[in-house]
Amino acid sequence: MESEYAISTHQLTKQYDRHIAVNQVDLQVEIGEVYGLIGPNGAGKTTLIRMLAAIEEPTTGEIYINGEQLLRDSSNPRLKQRLGYLPDDFPLYDDLTVWDYLDYFARLYLLKQPHRRYRLNDVLELVQLTSKRHSLISTLSRGMKQRLSLARTIIHEPMLLLLDEPVSGLDPIARMQFREIIKILQSAGMTILISSHVLSDLAELCTSIGIMELGYLVESASLKELYQRLSRQQIIISTLDPLETLETFLKNEPSVEGWERISGQNSLRVGFSGGSEESAALLRSLVIAGISISEFHCTQEDLEAIFLKLGHQQVS
CATH class of the missing domain: 3.30.70.920 (Lrp/AsnC effector binding domain/regulation of amino acid metabolism (RAM) domain)
Structure with missing residues (x-):
């Protein structure tokens, strides 16, 4: 049953001219999992995530999110509003304060007062930026900016969080802070798919792992099973x-x-x-x-x- 999975894809394929970036991927991620996606550069991870976020149109294949088919047309807007997507290159607005930046996105998601104010306070506390609420984004460290990007991604309480290389370029302390936030989000029931080259972080966070090579999903299993079978x-x-x-x-x-x-x-x-x-x-x-x-x-x-x-x- 599709409804058993937070993500279920069938023969998902994305082709650019003669290049096949994602090739017939059948992916199942259970509700509440933290699923790690690993593979070398060019393996198709970012393209797969962009299709799951309804940003890229699949060439062929189907995507189901919590049992509902995900399409890029104007259908099921409610489903798209329940997705949170953090790309590896999302720009921040340096001339805004932390609060104004989050408030801007909260209004885009149609959050109304007083709930919007409560939600901003909750999210700032979660990402440990309450003390920076009135600071300009240009004054934040790289780790703070990445935590702010995550706050923007979860401001509307998504049921599925898609994170593409979220700890790239962060120092060990900033990575540890980011990991702790992810653990809290999972404990709250959120399903999280995360791609990263920092495999030690994924080993600590993830319940399951998928490995991509040349557009194919060559391995997908629980972390426990991978260790038992291959370690x-x-x-x-x-x-x-x-x-x-x-x-x-x-x-x-x-x-x-x-x-x-x-x-x-x-x-x-x-x-x-x-x-x-x-x-x-x-x-x-x-x-x-x-x-x-x-x-x-x-x-x-x-x-x-x-x-x-x-x-x-x-x-x-």
Whole structure:
């Protein structure tokens, strides 16, 4: 049933002359999810998001938002009003104050007083800009401007939020502030689709991930499923002995699937096929063999490693 999904597309395709930017994409995003869209530049992410925001007309295919078909004509204006879209290059009006800028967009969305005033105050508090309400936009930092752009995008309380590279160019503190706002919006029941090259942010935020390559959606799954299916376990082992001693020992361990030296440290990143019992047995064996171990901890390949692995599979 289409109504089960916040977003559902069928064979969605966008072609410019001879170039196919989005190719027969079938995408399903459940209500309340934070869905991360990743892929190299030119993969079709922005074009897909622009079609979901009713800015681009699909060449072929269908889009359903909360069970209703989305069309670019004058039909279902109520549905379009429930979308929030933040492109990666939306201009701000530097000569306006923060309050006047948000009030302008609130009036465009036909918010009436006194609700409009309450909504502006709520949104400014959410994006941590209450103290800047009377400041000119030209005086804001890049992180503040991006939070203001997000405030403009959610001023009308959309049910679906589409964010295209929202943390591009932000410093780590500004990215952390942006992540926390996204978590609050999700907890309030909003469905969010977000594209980003900062995969560590997506790994922290998202419930599901889609990977695009050359216009195709080559992977779409919950983050948990991706990790279970594609993330190898690794063990970081540091020793006080020469690394060669540790490497000689690991050659005879059946659960060890190769390793790499960690630059600048007397440590190895070891690929490991066993579970917790096998890793505990490996540590015991190292100690019994007299190898001086200063660090031993299990980890998993991160989202970036999974993305690079899938990209390699597509090329090879």
